[in-house]
Amino acid sequence: MFLMPMMLVFIVTAIQDNTFKIVTDSKISLILANNDQGGIGKTIEKSLMESKFFSISKSIEGRPATAELVKQVVASGDYKLGIVLPEGLSAGIRRQVSNRISSVLADFGLAEKASTTSDVLEILIYFDPVTRKTFKNSIRNSIEKIISKVESRVLFEILYTELYKMNPEVIQKKFEKIHKLVIYKEIVASHSEREIIPNSVQHNVPAWTMFAMFFIVISLAGNIVNEKKQGSVVRLRTIPGASTVVLGGKLIIYTTVCLIQFGLMLMVGLLFLPMIGLPTLVLGNNYLPMLTVALFSALAATGYGVAVGTIASSQEQATTFGAVSVIILAALGGIWVPVFAMPSTMQFISKFSPLNWGLTAFYDIFLRNSGFSTIFPQIIKMFLFFIITMSVGYLYNKHKNTL
Numbered sequence: 001m002f003l004m005p006m007m008l009v010f011i012v013t014a015i016q017d018n019t020f021k022i023v024t025d026s027k028i029s030l031i032l033a034n035n036d037q038g039g040i041g042k043t044i045e046k047s048l049m050e051s052k053f054f055s056i057s058k059s060i061e062g063r064p065a066t067a068e069l070v071k072q073v074v075a076s077g078d079y080k081l082g083i084v085l086p087e088g089l090s091a092g093i094r095r096q097v098s099n100r101i102s103s104v105l106a107d108f109g110l111a112e113k114a115s116t117t118s119d120v121l122e123i124l125i126y127f128d129p130v131t132r133k134t135f136k137n138s139i140r141n142s143i144e145k146i147i148s149k150v151e152s153r154v155l156f157e158i159l160y161t162e163l164y165k166m167n168p169e170v171i172q173k174k175f176e177k178i179h180k181l182v183i184y185k186e187i188v189a190s191h192s193e194r195e196i197i198p199n200s201v202q203h204n205v206p207a208w209t210m211f212a213m214f215f216i217v218i219s220l221a222g223n224i225v226n227e228k229k230q231g232s233v234v235r236l237r238t239i240p241g242a243s244t245v246v247l248g249g250k251l252i253i254y255t256t257v258c259l260i261q262f263g264l265m266l267m268v269g270l271l272f273l274p275m276i277g278l279p280t281l282v283l284g285n286n287y288l289p290m291l292t293v294a295l296f297s298a299l300a301a302t303g304y305g306v307a308v309g310t311i312a313s314s315q316e317q318a319t320t321f322g323a324v325s326v327i328i329l330a331a332l333g334g335i336w337v338p339v340f341a342m343p344s345t346m347q348f349i350s351k352f353s354p355l356n357w358g359l360t361a362f363y364d365i366f367l368r369n370s371g372f373s374t375i376f377p378q379i380i381k382m383f384l385f386f387i388i389t390m391s392v393g394y395l396y397n398k399h400k401n402t403l
Helices: 003-023 039-050 067-075 089-107 133-166 200-214 217-230 232-236 242-275 287-311 315-333 344-350 354-366 372-400
Strands: 028-034 054-057 081-085 124-127
Touching (some): 003 200, 028 067, 124 133, 287 372
């Protein structure tokens, strides 16, 4: 009950952190076949090499990369990405840009009308067959951005040249490198001045803490069924107020177990995960809201276990239904797949999962550094869920006269 959830959060976080690094920190293996002999092909090649995304090779086992070779090695999975720059790319781009500039100047009577024919320039981009669509779009956008910068520079160079031909005395300033007009500053939005960087640890520790808390339904429900089978309930029924005492005792014990699980999960994020090179869990400054969410999550999980154990008629029924239902609630609640990545219908259904309520509240605290005002609706939902499930257990017991 304690060790397995700790191992779960440890393993899953380590796996997902490596996945994040593949997308962000690690460079993508790229095989490049540059068949263009002009300056634009070299500029594109240089820009790709200077980028933070790619680890570029231009040959394979001493053989220069060709279009066919690029296709083969990417298809076999040796490289995640392959790019083929066609022959005559530089000349073609310059010709197209020059024609377009001449056409614009001709509209103002500053030049002769240029030919409207244009070459079809095709840069081939090969992707590993296992590559996901979102990853393809991200990489293609990065490559298009690099090539667009090159095209913009060519456009300004040719425009300057044409204007210089028309009036060399006025336009004497040498063409300079184009500087960015706008820069982008990335800031993680937070309710406090302390910035919390989202990472695999900040996401997984609260997620699997909720899963571990609700998974006690197997132990709690099984315990209740065993008491009914062994006849303990019949003996306890002779004690006045036995129903309240028994349910209250289970509530205290299993809520305490859930809170111990919560503390152990925090210890994993604070102490053990950094030992294997993962980020340290950042708790923020809102300790009281965090403990409040943990308490009400524990109450909701305990109430659910009481309801399942009370209604179940056998050990197999209690454990099977309890385990499968928690997995379903976890999937709906965003433990396995983020809610924003679900279809709109599933996003609506996820709002009814108690695991989603607790996870949302923990995210507000761990990632947004929010306080009570933000998490209050989630706390209310979990408290109502606890009241309903405990009432179901109590009333069912009373109706069946099992306590």
